[in-house]
Amino acid sequence: MSGLRAAGGVAKKAGKKAAGGFSGIEFHKSKGQHILKNPLVVQSIVDKAGVKSTDVVLEIGPGTGNLTMKLLERAKKVIAVELDPRMVLELQRRVQGTPYQNQLQIIHCDVMKVQLPYFDICVANIPYQISSPLTFKLLAHRPSFRAAVIMYQHEFAMRLVAKPSDPLYSRLTVNTQLLSRVHHLLKVGKNNFRPPPKVDSSVVRIEPRNPPPPINFLEWDGLVRLCFGRKNKTLGAIFRQSNTLALLEQNYAVAQALHRAADGAEVDLVGAINRLAMEGGSSGAGGGAADEGGSDDEMDEGEEGGAGAGGPGGIAAGGSARRRRGKASEGFKEQVLEVLEKSGYIEKRAAKLSQDDFLALLAAFNQAGIHFA
Numbered sequence: 001m002s003g004l005r006a007a008g009g010v011a012k013k014a015g016k017k018a019a020g021g022f023s024g025i026e027f028h029k030s031k032g033q034h035i036l037k038n039p040l041v042v043q044s045i046v047d048k049a050g051v052k053s054t055d056v057v058l059e060i061g062p063g064t065g066n067l068t069m070k071l072l073e074r075a076k077k078v079i080a081v082e083l084d085p086r087m088v089l090e091l092q093r094r095v096q097g098t099p100y101q102n103q104l105q106i107i108h109c110d111v112m113k114v115q116l117p118y119f120d121i122c123v124a125n126i127p128y129q130i131s132s133p134l135t136f137k138l139l140a141h142r143p144s145f146r147a148a149v150i151m152y153q154h155e156f157a158m159r160l161v162a163k164p165s166d167p168l169y170s171r172l173t174v175n176t177q178l179l180s181r182v183h184h185l186l187k188v189g190k191n192n193f194r195p196p197p198k199v200d201s202s203v204v205r206i207e208p209r210n211p212p213p214p215i216n217f218l219e220w221d222g223l224v225r226l227c228f229g230r231k232n233k234t235l236g237a238i239f240r241q242s243n244t245l246a247l248l249e250q251n252y253a254v255a256q257a258l259h260r261a262a263d264g265a266e267v268d269l270v271g272a273i274n275r276l277a278m279e280g281g282s283s284g285a286g287g288g289a290a291d292e293g294g295s296d297d298e299m300d301e302g303e304e305g306g307a308g309a310g311g312p313g314g315i316a317a318g319g320s321a322r323r324r325r326g327k328a329s330e331g332f333k334e335q336v337l338e339v340l341e342k343s344g345y346i347e348k349r350a351a352k353l354s355q356d357d358f359l360a361l362l363a364a365f366n367q368a369g370i371h372f373a
């Protein structure tokens with residue numbers, strides 16, 4: 001397989017057998033290349049995914065094709081999006097001359113840069129660097145699909161399925177669960193991969209809510225970003241911050257000027273989720289070391305990343321939000337605190353609020369003409 005050796009220069013340990021049953025391939029950590037070598041895990045993923053014989057399956061990052069071959073046994077068609085030309089060659093070689101040859105379509109591209117085709121179900125062991133933007137790219141995809149069964153870094157997976165009060169409950173959690181139902185399927189130890197990543201992994205099932213909730217997602221994310229900027233502080237403390245109030249008052253003035261309806265006017269869910277998806281960067285080759293145990297969760301500002309820094313960046317348009325602003329008026333501050341008081345959230349903390357709480361809070365603010373995007 002000289003093609004496989006070429007791109008990486010000299011293949012390390014050329015004599016050693018690598019995943020997929022061929023020798024000499026050098027896996028690139030920068031592309032998240034951790035090949036699933038345990039056939040039992042591969043089979044389990046395909047079984048749990050519930051792939052039907054009529055399904056078009058989207059696979060992201062097929063690598064050497066261990067999962068792809070099993071998917072081809074079950075599905076009508078597999079569309080595999082792969083960035084690395086060496087992997088594309090290997091996959092082509094693997095299906096050539098088999099009955100599956102005509103069922104496989106390979107798209108040689110960065111998944112974050114391509115318009116995804118129609119698919120019924122996505123099954124993938126993805127490069128962990130793009131976990132967050134890829135998840136939201138999928139959730140913004142139309143027409144919607146039945147499910148995505150995806151291998152993530154274990155901690156990232158736990159964030160997706162977290163419940164209020166869990167330590168990993170975060171902005172990522174509430175945004176994902178707003179748009180989908182998420183279930184943990186299977187924990188996969190690092191030794192099932194070649195080369196083994198530094199952390200364990202988990203397979204998660206994501207079922208998009210269809211139809212999606214009829215809310216302005218940018219507004220939603222603006223509120224949630226603000227609240228999770230300091231998730232253990234009371235909302236009263238967060239909304240008393242002068243930067244936050246100043247930004248909200250500016251949004252308020254714009255909304256008034258535009259005569260925007262109190263319940264939020266235009267709902268461009270797909271556009272809004274797409275904007276969010278692109279926040280996390282666009283390439284899997286960017287080198288983030290998600291498998292080193294670091295978090296690639298682009299959605300968590302952390303406890304101290306709140307109002308003063310990037311926190312409320314989401315509550316006003318673009319970079320202008322970061323500029324210094326004047327103080328909000330006392331009248332506006334009272335208005336904001338009254339909404340929190342009357343809705344019963346002033347002493348509550350984001351870490352313990354449910355999906356329904358955030359929806360109720362957003363509705364209460366919007367009714368008072370206060371907007372987050």
Ligand SMILES: C[S@@+](CC[C@H](N)C(=O)[O-])C[C@H]1O[C@@H](n2cnc3c(N)ncnc32)[C@H](O)[C@@H]1O
Pocket residue numbers: 031032033034035036037060061062063064065066067081082083084087109110111112124125126127128130282283284285
């Ligand atoms: C974790 S490996 C999974 C390989 C294979 N599916 C398996 O389970 O053994 C991730 C794969 O995604 C590919 N990849 C990395 N970044 C990508 C991107 N932005 N778009 C498409 N594929 C990408 C890598 O080249 C690699 O083949």
